[in-house]
Amino acid sequence: MSKKSIAGIAFFMHVAMAVAVAQHHIxxxxxxxxxxxxxxxxxxxxEGTIYQGKADAAGTAIIRHIKAGTYTVIVTHLGYQVEKQQVALRGDQHVxxxxxxxxxxxxxxxxQATRATENTATTYKNISKADIAKxxxxxxxxxxxDQTPGVVISSDAGAGIGYTSMRIRGSDAQRTNVTVNGIPLNDAESLGSFFINLPDFASSVDNIQIQRGVGTSTNGAGAFGASLNIQTNTLNDEAYAELDQSIGSFRSLKNTIRLGTGLLNGNFSFDGRLSRISSDGYVDRGTSNLQSFFLSGAWHGQNSLLRANVFGGKEKTYxxxxGTPESRLTGDAAAMEAYAADDxxxxxxxxxxxNSDRRYNxxxxxxxxxxxxxxxxxxxxSSALTNQLTLNTALHYTRGKGYYEQFRNQDEYVDYGLSPITVNGGAVTETDLVRQRWLDNHFYGGTYSLAYKDGVGFELTWGGAYNRYEGGHYGDIVWSQYPLFTDRAYSPSTDSGFSTxxxxxxxxxxxxxFNTYLKASYxxxxxxxxxxxxxxxxSYAIAGIDHDLRDxxxxxxxxxxxxxxxxxxQLSAASNLYASYALANKEPVRSDFTDWPIEQTPKAEQLHDIExxxxxxxxxxxxxxxxxAMLYKDQLVLTGQLNDVGSTLRRNVDDSYRIGLExxxxxxxxxxxxxxxxxxxxQNKIKNFIxxxxxVENFYATTDISFSPDxxxxxxxxxxxxxPFEVALLSKYVSRQYLDNTGNANRSIDGFLVNHVRAAYHTSFWKLKNLGITLLVNNVFNEKYASSGYTWGYYLSETDRVDYNFYYPQATANFLLGLNLKF
Known part of the structure; x- marks a missing residue:
């Protein structure tokens, strides 16, 4: 960073601290x-400051060191209505x-049990419903x-529709804990979160809290980079109907309808949403056809709340x-031909x-x-058992099933546990085929928390969960050029393949x-x-035969x-300082067990997080x-090796770290x-990496962790x-990312700066509560960049290395135009 930039940030902080100078008390x-x-x-x-306090045993709190001005005091208590009172502060005042x-x-x-507050010594950011809707x-x-700290996003199809990904502090989805209403969303085996399975879920979200680092204890997979705590729609007092329609580049379409009854008979409410999203994608044939729904019904009592949610999605994505080979991006025909031969x-x-271009598929x-x-x-x-004691419980069940289909050119019979067949007296050992790899899973369990507040500064929460996953993994051959077995007759003049x-x-x-936790604050x-x-x-158990036919x-x-x-x-009503230490442990994912010999069992990872x-x-x-400072022991990192289907392999490394400023x-x-x-x-480093x-083995005393920009x-x-009108310029800069753990610029993603423009107009009109038009022009300056990728290679000799880099090009200038009608 330049000296001018550092000076600018220092000045900004100086001005901010000056705002918090003490003057008066309330x-x-x-x-x-x-x-x-x-x-x-x-x-x-x-309101407008960081101050969050509690009334003492006499029902009194003193807010100290406040500049003169007009403020709003907000007072809340479980079981009572929120009260706001405006104060014109010119001297010490009583309210x-x-x-x-x-x-x-x-x-x-x-x-509440999984959320951080201004007094919690955790690094976090809240995103409101209005922020999401923009x-x-x-x-x-x-x-x-994308505009939150340390986030790097990517899209397989290039336009943000379909398969997308996000890294926070360089940590991928496997290290980011995601909960919805306190219930785990991460896949139990891969530990990733796939939002493609819940398209347009944001339209049913009320707020999100991102906790960076380990954060506070929550349910589900361990947080090694961040936590996303998502809360879905809350009570709307009045009935409503809302339509969201969007069109955009690459024949992108979004149709959303939301309906709500408001509060019925003083106790009941119902909300629903239907969504459809489709796009051809920026990448050739990168199409997406997505549907989703959200239904919620609730009974609201004075001291209790019962809510049932059912939501889901269906996706078909080409x-x-x-990814796109580097040679295709540079237009190097000789390098493309070399890669084609090797692959x-x-x-x-x-x-x-x-004959393709950067949109190659x-x-x-x-x-x-x-x-x-x-x-x-x-x-x-949820139930407020007393003014001091609150109970939250939840039951959940998730049903998932699906497959991806692949055409395979001249695969060998032996790779599928089959013997070669005989055709016209000759042995046939290979055949074109179409296969489907299936997942068929069930995930269910319960969560609970019991929170106690004594009213004078002490809070205690006991919570936890029990979850169970049952998943099937199987693969079918559904078509083949030649019969799979010799007892099926074959006539090349009449047969064009076999359904099987x-x-x-x-x-x-x-x-x-199973987890249980105890939190206390004083x-x-x-x-x-x-x-x-x-x-x-x-407890994790795997049984049966994998796709490579291993037991x-x-x-x-x-x-x-x-x-x-x-x-x-608390420095003042407007500012505070915090510090924390957390120890976290995390289990390996399924591929860490399946992609290595069984005797090479991976170790669990451990993280010491200082904030x-x-x-x-x-x-x-x-x-x-x-x-x-995030200090890892036995972190699982990419080795540079690939499995039989080209997926990256991970191994434990003894010592690695991420140290940074935000x-x-x-x-x-x-x-x-x-x-x-x-x-x-x-700075994201591995020590003594092989x-x-x-x-061939290469030793690095200290090297960069992959996909971790400075x-x-x-x-x-x-x-x-x-x-009614707003226009905004949104900019994002990401420095160089390395595709492997060697810090070699020849195997890296160039840094990029991309800009977007958003224009919005919102007003009421006739019987409409809102008539809103939003135009989002992404990558307005037509930057040609990639945000993710991978690499593989081999040695021709001990010193002659061949590498192939692959990238996921993001869309050039494109737009989305949205219309919102709320009745």
Missing amino acids: TVSVTDASNERPMPGASIQL HVSLQRATLLTDEVVV NNVGQDIPFLL QAWY GLTPEEIENLL KYLYDNETDNYQQTHYQLLF AYRYYDGDATKSD QIDKFSLFADAQYRHI LTQNASFNFFNPKIGLTY AGYRVRSRQFNIGVNAY FDGRWAPNAWFAWAATLAYS EVVGN WVASSELSFKPWQ
Whole structure:
């Protein structure tokens, strides 16, 4: 970073701290409106600042060191209505607030056990429903989170529709814990989260909290890079109907309808959504055909809430996951031909490669598609047992089933456990075929939390979950050029292939995941102490035959203890400092067990996460600065080797780390202009790494972790020349990423700067509550860039190495135009 940039950030922080200079105090006393008794434990916030306090035993809180100005005091208490009171502060002032009993328990209680607050010593960011809606015109959830710190996104088909991915602090989806209403979303075996199975899910999301690093204890897979805590729709008091329609480049279409009854008979509400998204994709034949739904019904009582959610999606996506060879991007015909020979491309595939461009897709078979359907069932119950004690429980079940279909050119019979056949007296050992690889799984369990607040600064939460996964993995040959068995007659003049249903492998897996945690926080004067301990037990069993015909039968179990501790110091009503330490452990994923000989059992990973930061809030500034050190033991990293189908292999390394600084700020000096910016700098290293390429081993004393850029930055400049209209420039910079763990620039992704423009107009019209038009022009300056990729290679001799790099080109300039009608 340049000296000017550092000076600019220093000046920005200086100005922000100046905003928080102490001047006056506000004393807030809280009573019950029905009897005027003091209400200890009432939560008190000062809108536009970081301050979050509790009323003491006398129902009183003092907000210190506040600049003169007009503020809104917000007072909440479980079981009572929220009260707001505006204060014109010119000197020390006393405010009295009376709270009325609430008639209904709100939905916010559902996720309170897994959420961080301003007093929690955790690095996090909240994204509201309004923030999500600004960019929600068809692209997937990772693209809607692109402006958050340390995030790098990518799309297989290039346009943000279909298979998308997201890394936070260089950590991929396998290291990011995702929950929906506190229920795990990560796949139990791969530990990844596939939002393609829930297309347009953002249209049913009320808010998201991203916790970077280990964060607080939650259910599901261990967080090694971040956590995404998603809450779905909450209560709408009034009935509504809403239509969202989008069109865009690459024949992209989105149709969404949302309906809600509002509150019926004072206790019931129902909400629903239907969505359809389709796109041809930027990459050739990178089509997506996606459908989804969301249904929710709730009973709202004064002290209890019962909600049932059913949601799911169905996707058919043409495969675009092979990537584009580097030689195709550079137009090097000789290099393309060399690659084609090494990879065994057919004449048709070679012609496709030579005559394509950066939108190249290797696959030519009409039905080279991924097909999957997933449905989630959730039953959530919350109850305020007393003013101090809250219970949350949930039952869940997820059903998933689907396959991807592949055309295979001249595969050998022996690879499928078959003997060569005899045709016209001669042996046939190879055949063209079409195969399907299936997943058929069930995931079910329950979660719980019991939260106690004593009203004078002490909070205790006990929670946990038990989840079980049962999954089938099997593969079928559904068509072949030649018969699979000799007893089937073959006549080349009349037969054009054979439909069949031969299952060449079949296996299953079961996984049980039990966890329980205890969290405690204690606030005294300006200090807030946080402690959290989680115990997690995993039992994993694999049985049967894998796709390479190996018997994979094996068992593994893990017992993890994950403690966390943190301290927050309130500098003023507007700012605080925090520091925390967390220990996390994480089990290997399925491929770590299946892609190596059974006797080479992978180890669990361990992470020591140290976080420290400064937060400041004012009416004009909203700033967070933090430093972190994520120190790994036995981290599973890419070795440079590939399995038999070209997937990357991982091995444990003894010592690795991620150390970085992050900045997240927003400046809104007036009603018509705002600037939000993030900046993340990190060093991501492995010590004593051995790269294995074929039979050659290369040693690196210290080297870079793959897909971990040193710099990630974003900026959103927003202008509102008049109230219904907004225009914004969104920018994203990502520095060089390495495709493997060697730090070799010849096997890397160039850094890129990409800009988008968003224009929106929202107004009420006639009987419409909202008439909204949003135009999103992505990559407005037509940058040709890639955001992800992979590499493979081999040695011709001990010193002569051949490498092939593959990239996922992202779309050049393109647009999405959305129309929102709300009745």
